[in-house]
Amino acid sequence: MKFQSYPVAAYLVYKCKKTRIKTMIKKISLFVVLLAVTLFATAGAVGNTLVLDGSTTVGPLAKTFAAYFTKKYGVRVTVSESGSGNGAKSLINGSCTIATMSRAMKAAEIAAARQKGVNPVASIVALDGLAMVVHPANPVRSLTKAQISSIYRGAITNWREVGGPNTRIVVIQRESNSGTEESFKELVIGKGIPVTGSAETQSSNGSVKSRVSTTLSAIGFLGHGFVDGSVKVIAVNGIFPTVAAVKNGTYPVSRPLYFYTNGQPSGVVKQFVDLPKSAEGKRMITELGFINR
Amino acid sequence: MNIGTRKILDRSFTAVGIGSIIVMAVALMIVVVPIITNGIGAVFFTGTVEHRKMLFSEFKRGDSEGLSSEVASSERYRAKVYEMLTGFEAELETMAPEKKAEYKSKYAQVRAALQALLGPLPGDSAPMLTRFKYGQTRWEKAEEKLHDFLYESKWDNSNPDVMSKEYFVSRAISFQGTSLVKLFPYVKNNLEYMLLPEFTVYWGFITDSSVDSHFFGGIWPEIQGTFFLAVGAMLFAFPLGVVAAVYFTEYARPGFLNSMLRSANSTLAGVPSIVFGMFGLAFFINTMKVSESKSVIAGALTLAIMILPTIIRAAEEAILAVPKTYREASLSLGSTKWNTIATVILPAALPGILTGGVISLGRAAGETAPIIFTAAVSVGSAIGLADVFSSPTPALSWNIYNLASEHEAASQIRHVQYGMVLALVSIVLMLNLSAIVLRARISKKLKG
Numbered sequence: 001m002k003f004q005s006y007p008v009a010a011y012l013v014y015k016c017k018k019t020r021i022k023t024m025i026k027k028i029s030l031f032v033v034l035l036a037v038t039l040f041a042t043a044g045a046v047g048n049t050l051v052l053d054g055s056t057t058v059g060p061l062a063k064t065f066a067a068y069f070t071k072k073y074g075v076r077v078t079v080s081e082s083g084s085g086n087g088a089k090s091l092i093n094g095s096c097t098i099a100t101m102s103r104a105m106k107a108a109e110i111a112a113a114r115q116k117g118v119n120p121v122a123s124i125v126a127l128d129g130l131a132m133v134v135h136p137a138n139p140v141r142s143l144t145k146a147q148i149s150s151i152y153r154g155a156i157t158n159w160r161e162v163g164g165p166n167t168r169i170v171v172i173q174r175e176s177n178s179g180t181e182e183s184f185k186e187l188v189i190g191k192g193i194p195v196t197g198s199a200e201t202q203s204s205n206g207s208v209k210s211r212v213s214t215t216l217s218a219i220g221f222l223g224h225g226f227v228d229g230s231v232k233v234i235a236v237n238g239i240f241p242t243v244a245a246v247k248n249g250t251y252p253v254s255r256p257l258y259f260y261t262n263g264q265p266s267g268v269v270k271q272f273v274d275l276p277k278s279a280e281g282k283r284m285i286t287e288l289g290f291i292n293r
Numbered sequence: 294m295n296i297g298t299r300k301i302l303d304r305s306f307t308a309v310g311i312g313s314i315i316v317m318a319v320a321l322m323i324v325v326v327p328i329i330t331n332g333i334g335a336v337f338f339t340g341t342v343e344h345r346k347m348l349f350s351e352f353k354r355g356d357s358e359g360l361s362s363e364v365a366s367s368e369r370y371r372a373k374v375y376e377m378l379t380g381f382e383a384e385l386e387t388m389a390p391e392k393k394a395e396y397k398s399k400y401a402q403v404r405a406a407l408q409a410l411l412g413p414l415p416g417d418s419a420p421m422l423t424r425f426k427y428g429q430t431r432w433e434k435a436e437e438k439l440h441d442f443l444y445e446s447k448w449d450n451s452n453p454d455v456m457s458k459e460y461f462v463s464r465a466i467s468f469q470g471t472s473l474v475k476l477f478p479y480v481k482n483n484l485e486y487m488l489l490p491e492f493t494v495y496w497g498f499i500t501d502s503s504v505d506s507h508f509f510g511g512i513w514p515e516i517q518g519t520f521f522l523a524v525g526a527m528l529f530a531f532p533l534g535v536v537a538a539v540y541f542t543e544y545a546r547p548g549f550l551n552s553m554l555r556s557a558n559s560t561l562a563g564v565p566s567i568v569f570g571m572f573g574l575a576f577f578i579n580t581m582k583v584s585e586s587k588s589v590i591a592g593a594l595t596l597a598i599m600i601l602p603t604i605i606r607a608a609e610e611a612i613l614a615v616p617k618t619y620r621e622a623s624l625s626l627g628s629t630k631w632n633t634i635a636t637v638i639l640p641a642a643l644p645g646i647l648t649g650g651v652i653s654l655g656r657a658a659g660e661t662a663p664i665i666f667t668a669a670v671s672v673g674s675a676i677g678l679a680d681v682f683s684s685p686t687p688a689l690s691w692n693i694y695n696l697a698s699e700h701e702a703a704s705q706i707r708h709v710q711y712g713m714v715l716a717l718v719s720i721v722l723m724l725n726l727s728a729i730v731l732r733a734r735i736s737k738k739l740k741g
Contacts (some may be wrong), residue, residue, distance in 0.1 A: 048679070049683065049684050051585075051586040051587070051670075051685065053586075054729050055586075056511070058700050059699065059701070060506070061702045063506040063671065063672045064422060064505070064506070066672055066673075067504075067505060067506070067672070068421075069673060072432070076673070076676075077673070078670040078672065078673035078683070078684065078685050078686075079670055079671055079672045079673070080669070080670045080671060080685070081671050081695070081699050082666070086666075090586070093578070094578055094585065095578055095579075095585060095586040095587065096586055097586075101556070128552065129396065134445075135456070136448055136457075137456040137457045137458070137459065138456060139448075139450035139457050140455070141454070155409050163453075164453075165453065165454050165455050165456055166454055167456070182364060200459055203698070204699040205701070206699045206700055206701065207698040207699070208700045210698070210704075217456075217457045221555070225701060226701050228702070228704075229446075231702065235443070241698045280421055281418075283421040284421045284422060287420060287421055287425060288422070288701075
């Protein structure tokens with residue numbers, strides 16, 4: 001037989017290459033399978049999972065409880081920190097077991113949940129004093145609630161007006177999804193009064209802290225568990241957010257932190273929700289800088 | 294144009310070209326060098342005896358005899374510190390009340406600084422959190438904490454019109470006249486014997502799970518989650534993408550609908566990834582209910598949608614690049630259209646298709662926005678294959694963001710964050726390199 005036309009020859013030449021390519025594909029797929037097997041073999045499957053979603057303020061508590069719970073009971077717990085509002089939405093949509101929230105659920109959220117057949121039940125994890133923080137270089141040591149409210153409403157814009165140096169105040173707030181933001185508004189400014197338009201928005205406690213610690217003239221608010229040496233806590237109405245002041249209610253800007261479940265918790269969920277009542281749970285709360293109820 | 298101006302233009306163009314290449318190289322160095330130098334610090338560092346203690350009790354790793362002799366030798370030096378502390382506590386009791394109150398708060402600060410340096414002191418109750426169970430595990434952090442121990446940071450606000458200035462006061466001076474004053478030079482001079490720093494290679498950073506939300510341990514669950522998500526996305530997107538490309542190039546008739554579909558595809562390739570993330574949440578989780586909660590499968594599907602347009606485009610280009618003669622030869626032998634596509638065109642286009650696929654795999658591994666609401670959690674253990682359909686997973690891209698912004702002690706665990714960045718960059722780089730190698734090998738085989 002003679003192969004005179006080029007296309008036919010090309011095809012035949014091609015055909016014998018193809019088998020080699022096939023063996024190569026085999027090799028590649030073998031490699032992929034091996035990789036997959038090593039990946040999968042390392043992790044043993046655990047039965048049921050608790051899925052926690054919500055507040056970044058409750059985040060450290062939830063993460064610590066999760067690690068402790070997994071170690072003690074062998075139940076896997078995953079924690080997301082996407083904000084209290086998202087936690088509530090996840091619970092309403094049935095995509096989390098426990099919503100961690102730094103504010104109470106709103107009536108509208110509860111109504112939406114009922115409509116979907118979800119019955120949100122709250123249990124208080126810990127108390128949290130909302131710390132007002134400024135840069136350590138700021139000489140201001142104390143503000144009244146009214147002063148803070150004026151700063152956030154935009155009525156006071158210079159530190160000189162509250163006894164500080166002559167610099168513009170950089171106001172830092174949290175995003176609308178945040179439970180901390182809503183608690184702050186409710187406790188300090190009053191419901192329905194807008195925050196000044198020049199306020200900067202940060203999306204987590206951690207980013208508020210890093211913004212305040214790098215901006216000389218900033219003011220922000222943090223969950224008490226997030227405070228460290230990089231920022232200075234100022235007194236509100238002359239009172240610092242100490243354990244005693246938060247517990248007996250003299251510190252004016254404190255709020256409870258919640259675990260919300262669908263219906264009365266039972267089984268593992270109950271075990272988890274009851275952790276803050278156990279001696280170990282209480283120790284973890286204290287060590288993380290939160291306050292036991 | 295005369296020859297002189299042309300030469301000048303030519304040379305200046307060359308100069309601009311070389312200049313821009315240099316600028317790019319410098320920019321790349323500025324980005325890559327810190328990533329590598331800082332990231333390597335997560336695995337190779339000067340570890341203290343506290344690190345070895347932590348490894349032994351949390352991961353049962355290390356040699357117990359060597360460790361106990363090390364601990365014994367460090368305890369010999371620490372014992373003197375403890376002695377001084379108890380001595381001062383006794384002295385404190387004998388002081389006048391107002392003096393006692395003054396020293397008590399200062400002493401509490403000293404104790405806290407020592408705890409950060411050496412771990413729990415005798416008389417402390419055993420802490421619940423693993424982060425407080427050990428002293429500084431890394432020598433460079435220990436040196437920072439030593440500074441905190443020796444000096445107190447104060448703020449000078451003598452001028453009320455400006456912001457205060459920071460200055461440091463030696464703690465030793467404020468304890469002048471008490472027995473504690475000897476403690477400071479002692480700790481400063483003997484810290485090395487108390488912590489026994491030595492060069493450490495901690496491969497466990499890659500293979501261990503994290504302990505106490507990334508304070509100790511490694512990033513294996515994150516690496517595994519990244520693999521699951523990227524490979525899962527590929528399993529969905531690659532076959533679909535190739536089939537779609539075959540349709541566009543071989544079957545679709547040119548016309549209004551076809552050009553609309555193609556431009557829709559190109560538009561999808563340019564949509565910001567957060568849009569895909571929101572779509573994934575709304576469609577896969579809330580509408581389709583592919584899983585009860587966030588899960589690997591929902592994340593993988595979302596990522597698949599995101600990389601699909603790129604894969605289609607790459608596959609289309611590769612198929613169009615196959616010489617027409619191959620197709621004609623096959624058809625002239627009486628082969629059917631489908632047979633031609635499956636046995637001639639696709640194998641010939643394979644290098645191009647695979648390259649597009651692997652590059653998309655790299656993109657899927659590195660994306661954060663699509664998995665925020667569909668798959669990623671900040672803490673979770675490594676998951677098995679059986680849990681892919683029900684469990685969310687930590688993943689490198691998301692956890693880097695989490696450690697950078699949300700973590701309560703972000704500034705103390707920067708090395709973990711850098712280590713994660715290096716791991717992610719290396720994974721993506723390795724995927725891209727393997728694409729290049731794969732392509733070269735297949736085209737070599739095709740040429741014969």
